[in-house]
Amino acid sequence: QVQLVESGGGLVQAGGSLRLSCAASGSIFSINAMGWFRQAPGKQRELVASITSGGSTNYADSVKGRFTISRDNAKNTVYLQMDSLKPEDTAVYYCNAAVVVALGWRRHEYDYWGQGTQVTVSS
Numbered sequence: 001q002v003q004l005v006e007s008g009g010g011l012v013q014a015g016g017s018l019r020l021s022c023a024a025s026g027s028i029f030s031i032n033a034m035g036w037f038r039q040a041p042g043k044q045r046e047l048v049a050s051i052t053s054g055g056s057t058n059y060a061d062s063v064k065g066r067f068t069i070s071r072d073n074a075k076n077t078v079y080l081q082m083d084s085l086k087p088e089d090t091a092v093y094y095c096n097a098a099v100v101v102a103l104g105w106r107r108h109e110y111d112y113w114g115q116g117t118q119v120t121v122s123s
Contacts, residue, residue: 001026001027002024002025002026002027002028002097002099002101002110002112003024003025003026003112004022004023004024004096004097004112004115005023005025005114005115006020006021006022006094006095006114006116006117007020007021007022007117008020008021008117009093009118009119010118010119010120011120011121012085012119012121012122013121013122014085014086014087014122014123015084015085016085017083017084017085018085018119019079019080019081019082020036020079020080020082020095020117020119021077021078021079022034022077022078022079022097023075024077024097024099025076027101028076028099028100028101029099029100029101029102029107030053030099030100031053031097031099031100032052032053032098032100032109033050033051033052033053033098034050034051034071034095034097035047035049035050035051035069035078035095035096035097036048036049036050036069036080036093036094036095036096037093037094037096038089038091038093038094038119039091039092039094039116040088040090040091040092043091046060048060048063048067048093049063049067049069050069051069051071051078055071057069062088063082066082066083066085067082067083068080068081068083069081078095078097080093082119085119085121086121087121087122087123089121090120090121091119092116092118092119093116093118094113094114095113095114096111096113096114097112098110098111099112
């Protein structure tokens with residue numbers, strides 16, 4: 001069993017910063033891609049940023065230059081530094097990880113999600 005636990009959400013004024021963290025724990029052999037998604041009320045869940053195990057990153061156009069994703073492979077943790085926040089960044093942010101689990105000699109990759117953390121940006 002694998003769990004993803006997020007922290008760091010909250011209420012901030014426009015122009016402010018927040019840092020989200022997501023720690024994976026459990027029966028982990030390795031973790032491939034990790035990422036952050038968000039879902040605003042009445043909207044579909046969307047990719048915010050992702051990072052491979054090698055450190056290659058990808059960002060949604062709406063957050064480029066303002067958000068930075070990083071990871072600590074030794075701690076199985078991914079971070080999202082959010083700067084210059086805007087009211088339109090308000091959403092529930094979800095952590096996602098592609099976790100490789102060892103089952104005997106076999107290796108299987110499973111997709112896991114965190115429980116979500118609320119980010120609210122006031123104008």
